[in-house]
Amino acid sequence: MWLYGAAGAGKSAIAHTLAEICGKCGWLVASFFFWKTASERNNANRFVATIAHQVALVIPSSRELIEAAVDYNPCIFQQSLDTQLAKLVIEPLERLYSSGLIFDTAPLVIIIDGLDECQGTDIQSGLVRSLAAAFRHSALRVRILVASRPEVHLQSTFNSSSIQPRLSRLLLSNEYSPDKDIYRFLADSFKKIRSEHPLNSYIPSSWPSSDVLHELTEKSSGQFIFASTTVKYIGGDPHQLPHRRLDVIRRLQPPRGDEDLPYAELNSLYNHVLSNVRGIERVKQVLGVLLIVTPFLEEKRHRMTTAGGMDDFLLWQPSETEACLSQLASVIECNPAGHLRVLHSSLADFLLDPTRSHQFYLCRESILGDSVAQGLRHIHQYVIGEKSGFFPTSRKIHFKMLNCTSRIHRLPTSCYHGSYLP
DSSP states (O other): OEEEESTTSSHHHHHHHHHHHHHHHTOEEEEEEOOTTOTTTSSSTTHHHHHHHHHHHHSGGGHHHHHHHHHHOTTGGGSOHHHHHIIIIIHHHHHHHHTTOSOOSSOEEEEEEOGGGSSOHHHHHHHHHHHHHHTTTOOSOEEEEEEEOOOHHHHHHHTSTTTGGGOOEEEESGGGOHHHHHHHHHHHHHHHHHHHSTTGGGSOTTOSOHHHHHHHHHHHTTOHHHHHHHHHHHHSOTTSOHHHHHHHHTTSSOOSSTTOOTTHHHHHHHHHHHHTOSSHHHHHHHHHIIIIIGGGSSOTTOGGGBHHHHHHHHTOOTTHHHHHHGGGTTTEEEOTTOBEEESOTHHHHHHTOHHHHGGGOOOHHHHHHHHHHHHHHHHHHHHTTOOOSSSOSOHHHHHHHHHHHHHHHTOOGGGGOSTTOO
16 A cells, blocks of 8 residues: 655654554564664665564564575675565565464555655665565565655556556545644644643643634644644743744744754755755746745636646746646645645745755745746737737736736836837
């Protein structure tokens, strides 16, 4: 099963909980949780060794067979993942199965979380293919859960014909009403802070109000990471008043010094996602229009909030925007109709703050200025008779769009009169 969803949707929490449940039931034989900042867990070098070690602990009768395979070929950990899986996991388990030493009717469960945080997109895809191939012709009843973000290369891998017949998918989306769970998580977490924090005697019993909880829930945009980051920051320092730290999160008070980092976990997440993007300048161009320009538009479903409309506005070839944003599937959604949706409202806060986003910073004034210039290029194309798919061919609507453009850039409409206006 592929469990996938937006960055910070709660995939790891689900994977950890399932590992605990399966462990108590005696089904879990192995798990591996990739983590981008841990040198021993951000690559596949120790993956099979870890799986084999856990199999030997859970099924003691397999230990002798696994040790024999390593003794026979001490260089096996330098060989391919396919070979390692076959010699250290599959063959020992199948020998026990064929001899009748294992198993009952319960399945063997392997859980892999954070696959997208393993270094190398080819390695990520190769790991999926190796696991699928390893158990394809096996008599073992094995169930593998892989949790990850819906990165485009992983979508392609899971869509391959060799994997499809044995694959189930579960998308974490708004279908499961995450706002209710996030509100409940925040309410429970703040209750715990009120009762356990060393400075709880200074915390009002009514803190925080339901309005604040709803505000934080809305800011979470259906993703748990904002809520969990908020809770960790507010209750994480025994020497700081939690209600003051909540005010920092809500931007009612400033952080105290350079060491006070309320959004450290979110910064790490967004930096990780964006650092893996190719052609980042083109991606920033789309993000700038989507996050800075479109909020000025009166219609929520304006054409510029679609991939096709963005192509037209930027004078790109059809589908270039969708291809560009496919690298950001974990933070930007493009539905089958082409409508674009930012999955994290906190993404704009990150990109518009140079102290947080650094090389990914979006300068509001530059984006607005570039968008005004782009609008004038469309009008110029219309004037000289070239096709412009962005502006409608109506003088009245042209003028309305110019008014909107001038409001965006705080320039008088008269600046656009003259040769540019039909």
